[in-house]
């Protein structure tokens with residue numbers, strides 16, 4: 123807009139157009155630009171569907187341009203290159219329908235402007251030149267509209283591809299971190315979550331419990347009812363177990379019929395109560411599967427409390443040892459791991475002295 127005003131004032135100063143209408147036009151166009159600037163910068167338009175009210179601004183720019191075309195006298199040719207720019211500003215915010223509507227509006231506007239010049243002014247160009255001007259207006263407007271539509275379509279395509287890429291990344295992340303059968307976090311996810319949780323628990327000196335859960339005689343379930351029913355049992359167990367957990371607890375499928383449960387900020391007493399509830403719930407309620415098949419399942423659990431300086435791998439090993447003790451003692455029970463040995467006991471005693 124500033125470029126148009128400077129150009130038009132230059133034209134008036136060079137006596138190529140009448141000064142008075144050019145000054146009024148410059149004042150009106152300048153005021154409109156200031157109003158738009160103030161509205162947008164003040165944040166008043168932030169809640170509008172299009173805070174830059176692009177369609178209105180472009181419509182106004184076409185109107186101002188057509189008025190300049192009428193009053194620019196012998197210099198009216200300078201208006202045409204500026205016309206090419208107007209539509210391009212709308213590429214990012216306008217819909218296809220709005221772009222087409224603006225093309226229709228601007229063509230009508232220039233038809234009216236051409237008629238006003240021809241029949242309402244004294245400096246009308248020769249009919250041949252007027253026709254050339256009109257043709258130039260039509261070419262400039264339609265080609266800038268086609269360009270705007272093309273850029274818009276490319277932008278839409280890029281936006282769609284970006285969304286598809288984001289959804290593919292989410293899907294890949296889910297595949298990499300979730301167990302497909304049960305929907306639980308998988309072993310890879312749990313290993314990382316456990317590493318972070320161990321460091322955090324040791325830094326904050328808050329208790330962290332790790333439990334390993336293994337369905338008892340699962341092979342028999344598979345052998346008796348078939349692998350598909352075995353799968354359903356795993357899914358039903360995962361869903362039932364999750365119901366008795368808090369949001370901060372993480373239950374993961376470790377592999378086969380083995381699960382690992384991480385209980386953050388949980389004392390051994392609290393953990394023991396929770397695990398006992400879970401064990402009893404599994405034992406008491408035979409899992410009802412799709413098709414009404416009822417399968418009785420029990421679970422053995424080994425649980426360990428993280429030691430002050432214990433490594434994650436050592437914690438896993440102790441809970442695993444406890445699980446095998448639970449199995450050896452007759453299954454369907456919880457076994458607690460021996461406390462973590464103090465750091466000095468694991469290292470060279472002489473070096474710790």
Ligand SMILES: Nc1nc2c(ncn2[C@@H]2O[C@H](COP(=O)(O)OP(=O)(O)OP(=O)(O)O)[C@@H](O)[C@H]2O)c(=O)[nH]1
Pocket residue numbers: 303336337338339340341342344348349350351352353356377378379449453
């Ligand atoms: N249906 C199904 N079975 C699985 C899956 N992963 C492992 N299994 C089966 O789980 C069974 C595990 O058998 P075992 O390791 O002998 O353990 P178990 O029969 O539960 O015996 P205990 O653990 O000693 O009580 C095997 O038959 C595996 O084929 C799975 O994703 N789906």
